[in-house]
Structures are given as C-alpha cells and as structure tokens.
Amino acid sequence: MAAPETNTYQTYQAKGGKEDVSDIISRISPEDTPYTSNVGSGKARNTFHEVLQDSLAAADTTNAQVEGFVVAHTAAVPVLRVGNYTQIVQKDVIVSGSLEVQDKYGRASEMAYQKAKKGAELKRDVEAICLKNGAAIPGDGTGTLARQTAGLGAWLKTNTAEGAGGADPVYSNVPIVARTDGTQAAFTEAMIKAVMLSAVQQGGKPRLLMLGPGNKQVFSTFTGVATKTFYQSAVEQTKIIGAADVYVSDFGTLAATVNLFQRNRDAFLIDPELHEISWYRPYFFKPLADTGDADRGVIIGEFANTVKNEAGSGAAYDLT
Numbered sequence: 001m002a003a004p005e006t007n008t009y010q011t012y013q014a015k016g017g018k019e020d021v022s023d024i025i026s027r028i029s030p031e032d033t034p035y036t037s038n039v040g041s042g043k044a045r046n047t048f049h050e051v052l053q054d055s056l057a058a059a060d061t062t063n064a065q066v067e068g069f070v071v072a073h074t075a076a077v078p079v080l081r082v083g084n085y086t087q088i089v090q091k092d093v094i095v096s097g098s099l100e101v102q103d104k105y106g107r108a109s110e111m112a113y114q115k116a117k118k119g120a121e122l123k124r125d126v127e128a129i130c131l132k133n134g135a136a137i138p139g140d141g142t143g144t145l146a147r148q149t150a151g152l153g154a155w156l157k158t159n160t161a162e163g164a165g166g167a168d169p170v171y172s173n174v175p176i177v178a179r180t181d182g183t184q185a186a187f188t189e190a191m192i193k194a195v196m197l198s199a200v201q202q203g204g205k206p207r208l209l210m211l212g213p214g215n216k217q218v219f220s221t222f223t224g225v226a227t228k229t230f231y232q233s234a235v236e237q238t239k240i241i242g243a244a245d246v247y248v249s250d251f252g253t254l255a256a257t258v259n260l261f262q263r264n265r266d267a268f269l270i271d272p273e274l275h276e277i278s279w280y281r282p283y284f285f286k287p288l289a290d291t292g293d294a295d296r297g298v299i300i301g302e303f304a305n306t307v308k309n310e311a312g313s314g315a316a317y318d319l320t
Helices: 034-038 097-101 110-131 189-202 213-219
Strands: 040-043 048-053 080-085 087-096 175-177 208-211 225-227 245-249 252-258 267-270 275-288 294-307 314-316
Touching (some): 034 208, 080 294, 087 097, 087 110, 110 275, 110 294, 189 267, 189 314, 208 213, 225 245
Parallel strands (some): 040 275
C-alpha cells in the first residue's frame, strides 16, 4: 500500500470535525418480567390486603342414607382469611435546568428519558420482590422499618420438592416466616412431575414454569419438552408472555421461561389465575418542590404480592 502524497491534509491534523455519536441509546439490562406480566392485576384497599380461601370436603364414597333418614348436621368450616402487606417502592429523578434545555443525543428531554428509565427499573424491582424468599413485614410505624410484602418463597408450601433440611414457610393468615433453604441437588424432571401431581390433586392448574438461566438449560434436556416454539393462533388471546418452551405433562402443558429476577435455586410452577399484583397505589410521578435550578420528582408505587390460594401452585427448591 502506497504512502500518502507529501503534505496530504488528513483527519489527524484537521480541527473542528463534528462528533459522530449515535442518536439511539442502547440499554442492555434485562427488562422482561414474566411473573408480573402473566399474573393478574387487582386493587388493594388497605395496607394489609386479604383474600378468602376455601376448599371442598373430600369425596365420600360411604355417603349412603337409609330411607326416611334424619339429618345429623355437621359443623360448617369457616373460610380462611390470608393476607399480605403492601410495600412502597420509589425511584427519584433530579435534572438540572441547563441539562434539560441542552441539545442532546438520543433524547430531547432528559427528564422524560430519566422517568422512563426509572420506571423500567421499578418494574424490575417489583418482579424481584415478588419472587424473593422473604416474609411479610408489617413495619414498625417509627420510620425505621418499612412494610415489606412477602415473596413466593414465603407463600408456596403445599406442593413442594426440596433438599434435605429444607423447611416450608410458616403462616396462619400472613406469611410471617420464609422457607428455610436445604441442601442443594440437581434439578430433575421427576421434581416437576411430583409438584404438578400434588398441585393437580389440590385442584390447581399450573401453567407457567419460571426458572433461573442455569436450570432453564437443564430443563431443555427433559423428555417432556415438546418443542422449542409454541404456535399462538391469531384469533386467540395470548395467555403466557415470554414462554420459550412447552413441557407436556400428564395434566396439561407448562410454558417455561427464564426469569432473571429469581434465585437460580428456585423453580416456580404457577397457576396465573391464583396470583395477583394488588395495587394500593399504582405507579405515579410526584413532582417535588424546587430547591434550586433543577427539576425534581419521584416515581412511587405501592403493592401487595397476593397469592389467592397457594395450594394451586408449587415450587421445586434447593436446585444447584
């Protein structure tokens, strides 16, 4: 390759060239929220949100009465009241007046961009909070201990597969003690079958399987995985958001998806009809008073992670 002719004026010597900056801002952080996107959304009317649970008596094959029998009344079983506390979440924004009017790459308004970014961060927070192994905390009213809503690890106890030493959560009308982790073991197809069987026997219909990325790869080796894609008819409403594989069980299909906001040691089998994000205060932006040459505000939300009846879902815990 020939050298440039002597005194060729090049970009190396020139001054005043315009910057070349893309006018698109790329975000790489994961934003998919399979749990909160698939379960219902409801209304909480107090900071302690309760639901009523009930079940039918076992089928009685000895239910045969003589002709002209006299009724012997049985005691009614009251419904069970179960609840969870609401949790307040927030993200703050402050943008100087100079930055707001500056001609910027990738966005016209810095305040609008920051509000959208913080809103996406809040969605991630809520997803992770709902999937944590954490009990409900009522707060102390002193301004030092905040209310916390219980995660799935403190809700799901009836249909579980867990390692040695693991213990299911404890609650009466509120999840007050999260589960105790046990000895970790490899994720197996037998665990899915056992949890599905138990949930179905209770009357549940799990349809969503959420896994950490490591165990999603393990799941793909199971014999019950039917296909890597799932056809959704254009005339039907989509039921599951973010599904990657379909597992065909004896009791229906499970749409499996990676959830990056749960522990890899947990696998959740969810009946979406029995779960809800109960909003006491849906997300809103509250401008804050000016203290100088800057626009200030905060995005606030308050919600409870509500499981209407935990016996319809299940989990495999303590996975490697």
